[in-house]
Amino acid sequence: MLQEIMTYFQNNSSQYLNYLLTHLAISFKALFWASLIGLPLGYISYRIRLLAEFFQMSAQLLRIIPSLAVLFLLIPLVGVGEFPALIALTFLAVPSILINTTLGFQEVPVVMKEVASGLGMNPTQLFYKIEIPLAMPYILNGLKLALVEILASATLATYIGAGGLGTLIFTGLGLYRVDLLLIGGATVTLLSLFSIALFDFIIRKVRKNHV
Known part of the structure; x- marks a missing residue:
């Protein structure tokens, strides 16, 4: 088996690199769009409690819909290729970002905000200097969970012609x-583990700087 894996890399290294780069590209594009949606909605959920339950429930519903089902439902609407895969992966990633962003702002101690206001901070300064730094570990954790989900689910994008490691x-x-199963599966696993380790390192640094 090891010999077969080595032979594949000797003969198809450029093909493997193409699959890897395609997988990473679609994953980070999905994370970018999910962040644009999830971060503002998460903050709105924190600020407007009446909307919080609606957004939270919607996010949970999105989580239980299989990404493969979303992919096939999108085919009649937008065809095949990278675009429908991006839509499915984006919606898959939004719940983790939205929920953790809301939680992050909710966990900011009220007493700290009151002290900052008492020292003369206006709402804008309070947001950038107190709320965002203290909520950041939770936000980063949401991004971490979203990226891991995207990296794993992006393999299914192969079904609709988006390419990536799922092809292997x-x-x-x-x-x-x-x-081929081992190469493709192991690469996705390693990408996920590396993402977790990187985000955990950043989260520890952020928490240390604001202790």
Whole structure:
């Protein structure tokens, strides 16, 4: 098996790199769009409590819808390729970002905000100097969870022609090539573990700076 894996990399290194870069590109694009949606909605949920339950419930509903189902539902509307995959992955990632952003702002101690206001901070200064720094570990945790979900689910994008590491996995399944399954699956796993480790490192640094 090890010999087969080595042979693949010797003969198809450029192909593997293309799959890897495609997978990363679609994953980070989805994370970007999910952040644009989830971060503002998370803050709005914190500020307007009446909307909080609606957004939270909507986010939970999005979580229980399988991403593969979303992909196939989008085919009649937007066709195949990267675009429908981006839509599905974006909606998959929004709940983690939205929920953790709301939680982050909720966890900012009221007494700290009162003290800051007493010292003369206006609402804008309070937001940038107190609320965002203290909420940041939770926000980063939401981004971490979202990215891990995207990296894993992006393999399904192969079904609609978006490419990525899923091509290796599904080709391995179709041809009974265990080496391709291992290469594709192991790469996705390593990407996820690296993302977790990187975000955890950043979160520790952020918390240390605001203790």
